[in-house]
Amino acid sequence: MARRETPEINxxxxxxxxxxxxxxxxxxxxxxxxxxxxxxxxxxxPADYVPPIIKEKNIFEVNINRxxxxxxxxxxxxxxxxxxxxxxxxxxxxxxxKVEDGVSxxxxxxxxxxxxxxxxxxxxxxxxxxxxxxxxxxxMYIKVQNELLKAYTELRNRLAMDKYRVSFEQLEEDFKNDRxxxxxxxxxxxxxxxxxxxxxDAEPTS
Amino acid sequence: xxxxxxxxxxMPAVNTASLPDIVFMLLFFFMVTTTMRETDLKIENPRxxxxxxxxKLEHKSxxxxxxxxxxxxxxxxxxxxxxxxDKIATPDDVTAFILNERSQKSEAEVPFMTTSIKADIKSSxxxxxxxxxxxxxxxxxxxxxxxxxSSEIQE
Numbered sequence: 001m002a003r004r005e006t007p008e009i010n011x012x013x014x015x016x017x018x019x020x021x022x023x024x025x026x027x028x029x030x031x032x033x034x035x036x037x038x039x040x041x042x043x044x045x046p047a048d049y050v051p052p053i054i055k056e057k058n059i060f061e062v063n064i065n066r067x068x069x070x071x072x073x074x075x076x077x078x079x080x081x082x083x084x085x086x087x088x089x090x091x092x093x094x095x096x097x098k099v100e101d102g103v104s105x106x107x108x109x110x111x112x113x114x115x116x117x118x119x120x121x122x123x124x125x126x127x128x129x130x131x132x133x134x135x136x137x138x139x140m141y142i143k144v145q146n147e148l149l150k151a152y153t154e155l156r157n158r159l160a161m162d163k164y165r166v167s168f169e170q171l172e173e174d175f176k177n178d179r180x181x182x183x184x185x186x187x188x189x190x191x192x193x194x195x196x197x198x199x200x201d202a203e204p205t206s
Numbered sequence: 207x208x209x210x211x212x213x214x215x216x217m218p219a220v221n222t223a224s225l226p227d228i229v230f231m232l233l234f235f236f237m238v239t240t241t242m243r244e245t246d247l248k249i250e251n252p253r254x255x256x257x258x259x260x261x262k263l264e265h266k267s268x269x270x271x272x273x274x275x276x277x278x279x280x281x282x283x284x285x286x287x288x289x290x291x292d293k294i295a296t297p298d299d300v301t302a303f304i305l306n307e308r309s310q311k312s313e314a315e316v317p318f319m320t321t322s323i324k325a326d327i328k329s330s331x332x333x334x335x336x337x338x339x340x341x342x343x344x345x346x347x348x349x350x351x352x353x354x355x356s357s358e359i360q361e
Contacts (some may be wrong), residue, residue: 011226018229025236034263036322036350066329082349106241134332138274141331142255142353204335 003083037145042200058120060128064144066135079143086128086151088113090195095121110159110194123155123195133204148199160187184186249275249289252326256356263350268318270307271352272300274325274333286326286333297336304344324352 045051062082063071070077072085093111096104108122120126128148132141153168160168168191175184251280253276263269273289287294308316321341325334334351341349 014226015222015229018226018233022229022233022236025233025240029236029240034266034269034322034350034352035260035355036263036352037257037259038320039347039349039351040259041338041347043345043347044342116277119274132331134330134335136331137327137331138325138331138334139255139327141334142257142327142351146257146259146353154260161223204331 005145036073037142037149039145050064054127055121057094057118058125058127060086060126061150062128062130062144064130064132064136064140066133068140070144079147082144082147083151083154086145086148088156089120089128090123090126090151091155092116092119092126093122094119097122098125112158124193126198128199129202130199132204134204136204142183145199149158149197152195152197159194160191163191169197234274246292247273247289248292249273249277249287250326251275252324253328254324255327255353257353258356260353260355261350263315263320265318265320268311268315269320269322269350271322271324272303272305273322274323274329274337274349276326278330286329288333288337297333297340300337300340301344304341304346318348318351319346320348321346322350322352 023116061071061073065071070079070082072082077085089111091111092115093113094115094117098105105108105122105124111123113119129140130144130148155166160166160171164171164187167176168188171184171188171191175181175188178184214250252273274286275289276284276292277287288300289295290299293359295303304321308319311319323334323337338349341347
């Protein structure tokens with residue numbers, strides 16, 4: 001009988017084939033986790049809407065012109081200085097907070113600002129208004145938004161540190177992992193209402 | 207000295223039999239994590255801005271994406287273009303786009319829908335504002351301005 005044993009298949013090139021596939025997927029993989037600056041747009045006001053009168057001192061005006069230069073409260077400012085200026089404005093606490101459902105929030109007892117009479121009354125009254133030109137670069141606009149958000153984040157972190165010995169970011173993270181925890185929810189909500197993010201985008205100039 | 211002489215033995219070849227297994231493991235990892243882009247871009251791939259205060263977008267199925275940037279096709283002009291699905295569109299089309307996206311989701315999910323704007327850093331704020339106004343009109347208020355997470359902003 002001429003029965004020969006079947007020769008084993010050579011698996012030496014298996015690794016090469018697998019490598020080829022691997023490299024293909026390595027190249028095509030885009031590991032982009034979608035992330036971004038989240039914003040909540042304001043609802044469309046009804047036709048007969050009368051905007052409330054807001055005191056000049058409670059508005060922090062940021063203007064960006066078409067050459068990507070910034071004007072803050074009437075003075076030119078570099079991007080690096082914006083965060084501190086915004087913090088000083090939000091955290092000023094020079095007067096009474098807003099009256100909500102007939103309950104006054106009173107003066108800001110957690111603010112550590114200068115309590116100047118010419119700056120904002122209370123974090124929940126402090127409005128940051130960003131006005132940009134239609135031709136302003138989007139990159140610059142994002143940078144400004146980012147600096148302003150950073151100012152809020154730092155203030156929130158500071159307050160959370162003082163009150164609960166944990167940063168606000170950590171607090172939010174914990175809450176995300178444990179949605180049913182009422183105590184955490186209260187804490188997060190308290191910090192959020194203490195320093196509400198009020199950034200309004202004014203209609204751009206053209 | 208014979209004890210030391212033993213060390214001169216020839217090195218055995220490294221066994222590479224498990225190499226394919228390792229490679230296959232890596233291969234499967236990348237196969238699983240790969241997301242193929244379902245819409246091909248009609249605009250140049252937007253260079254996203256860097257930011258530190260970014261939030262991750264959750265519930266990917268509830269995100270509708272609007273691209274803003276320069277058109278790849280030079281015949282369309284050099285200004286900012288808006289891409290919805292796989293067509294270049296005008297700001298007026300945003301309303302229809304959002305309504306269409308909504309009709310594909312159940313009623314309960316609509317309030318959680320987010321619009322993500324992926325805009326090039328060189329595009330102008332005016333275009334973004336046009337989109338924002340349309341989004342506000344249609345009531346899609348949750349917005350995410352897509353940006354890359356970076357630890358520090360470089361000038």
